[in-house]
Amino acid sequence: MSSTDEARAAATLAARASYGRLVAILAAPTRDIPAAEDALADAFERALRSWPQVGVPDNPEGWLLTVARNRVRDALRSAAHRTAAPLTDAATVPADLLEVDVDAIGDKRLELLFACAHPRVDPPVRTPLMLQVVLGFDAREIARAFAVPTATMAQRLVRAKRRIKGAGVPFAVPTRADMPERLPPVLEAIYGAYAIDFLGGSPLPDEARFLALTTAVLLGDEPEAWGLAALLTLAQARASARTGDDYVPLSEQDVATWDRALVAEGESLLRRAAAFGRPGRFQLEAAIQSVHCDRARTGTTDWAALRRLYAALVALTPTLGARTALAVAIGRVDGARAGLAALDAIDDPGIGRFQPAWAARAELSGDPAALAKAISLTTDPRVRRWLESRGLSDDR
Numbered sequence: 001m002s003s004t005d006e007a008r009a010a011a012t013l014a015a016r017a018s019y020g021r022l023v024a025i026l027a028a029p030t031r032d033i034p035a036a037e038d039a040l041a042d043a044f045e046r047a048l049r050s051w052p053q054v055g056v057p058d059n060p061e062g063w064l065l066t067v068a069r070n071r072v073r074d075a076l077r078s079a080a081h082r083t084a085a086p087l088t089d090a091a092t093v094p095a096d097l098l099e100v101d102v103d104a105i106g107d108k109r110l111e112l113l114f115a116c117a118h119p120r121v122d123p124p125v126r127t128p129l130m131l132q133v134v135l136g137f138d139a140r141e142i143a144r145a146f147a148v149p150t151a152t153m154a155q156r157l158v159r160a161k162r163r164i165k166g167a168g169v170p171f172a173v174p175t176r177a178d179m180p181e182r183l184p185p186v187l188e189a190i191y192g193a194y195a196i197d198f199l200g201g202s203p204l205p206d207e208a209r210f211l212a213l214t215t216a217v218l219l220g221d222e223p224e225a226w227g228l229a230a231l232l233t234l235a236q237a238r239a240s241a242r243t244g245d246d247y248v249p250l251s252e253q254d255v256a257t258w259d260r261a262l263v264a265e266g267e268s269l270l271r272r273a274a275a276f277g278r279p280g281r282f283q284l285e286a287a288i289q290s291v292h293c294d295r296a297r298t299g300t301t302d303w304a305a306l307r308r309l310y311a312a313l314v315a316l317t318p319t320l321g322a323r324t325a326l327a328v329a330i331g332r333v334d335g336a337r338a339g340l341a342a343l344d345a346i347d348d349p350g351i352g353r354f355q356p357a358w359a360a361r362a363e364l365s366g367d368p369a370a371l372a373k374a375i376s377l378t379t380d381p382r383v384r385r386w387l388e389s390r391g392l393s394d395d396r
Helices: 003-027 033-054 060-077 079-084 109-116 123-133 139-146 150-166 176-196 204-219 223-236 260-274 281-293 303-316 320-334 336-344 349-353 355-365 368-376 381-390
Strands: none
Touching (some): 003 033, 003 060, 003 123, 109 204, 123 139, 139 150, 320 349, 336 355
């Protein structure tokens, strides 16, 4: 590997693993997220110029933070900033940015997540904002996940960042009274980060799981936070079976490749969530993952249990994904005709563009047109290859 390739690989890894943490550290003192992002972008640009000549530093994250910190410091001390800022702020450079020891700074991403979920930030943009500034997704990826044009999403994100700075939104975990309003979008964003890169093989799913665990531990008695931690832990236990060159569906994965320690940890987290006696969406989804993981012990999948859990999930949160999964479970328990009837009963206008629904229809009916539609809507090349290899089964 050439020095340029090595530098690019190190920068890519740092961006994936540390982008959100660095933005959070840089933005926390000033609440100026765009300035933090600009400074970090400049640091990455300098890294790609410098590292091929001098070598990748032992601590790339610390190097990037130092360069970005200096960029923010210089901007705050500049004449342009002094003349534009209020008199009370014009000469102030936050002490946090003057002497930064990256290893001594705690992970501030959780505070930034809650800042993005502040009531002064428009609710529809809270989760997308967290996905970008805390978890490192770009506007194109987020727009695709939320089924809106990239330019529209980019504009929303820019406005939200300006709102955080202009309204003086604090970077802090909210009080208990504010938690019911602020926690759900935070959990949604963490889950969204995991789901968007579910098949990507990057460090991001592990980062999302870490944030979920951090949130649960920090809040202590929020069952849905523990439920999300259980969900992501149980899902991540099967990571090695889905991140190879070929896509392997859950029902065909070799259970010997699953991480049994993570399965046990996930089960423990789920029991902790259930002990509060306040079931919620993420607890139900974790229970669904638990049923799938139990195949490692029993050798079979309990589809009747999955049907009950999906029915409860649909009653609580009738998303398109949950209703499609329930149709599949009904098909497994009551036969393909019943599953197709449940699929036909979904009246969500987005179902025509929802790849899992077409994949489910192809599985239940053996209809080549449904399979072709599912393939056309598939963005992951591994999943596309697997679908293309399926054809029509003889046991429909």
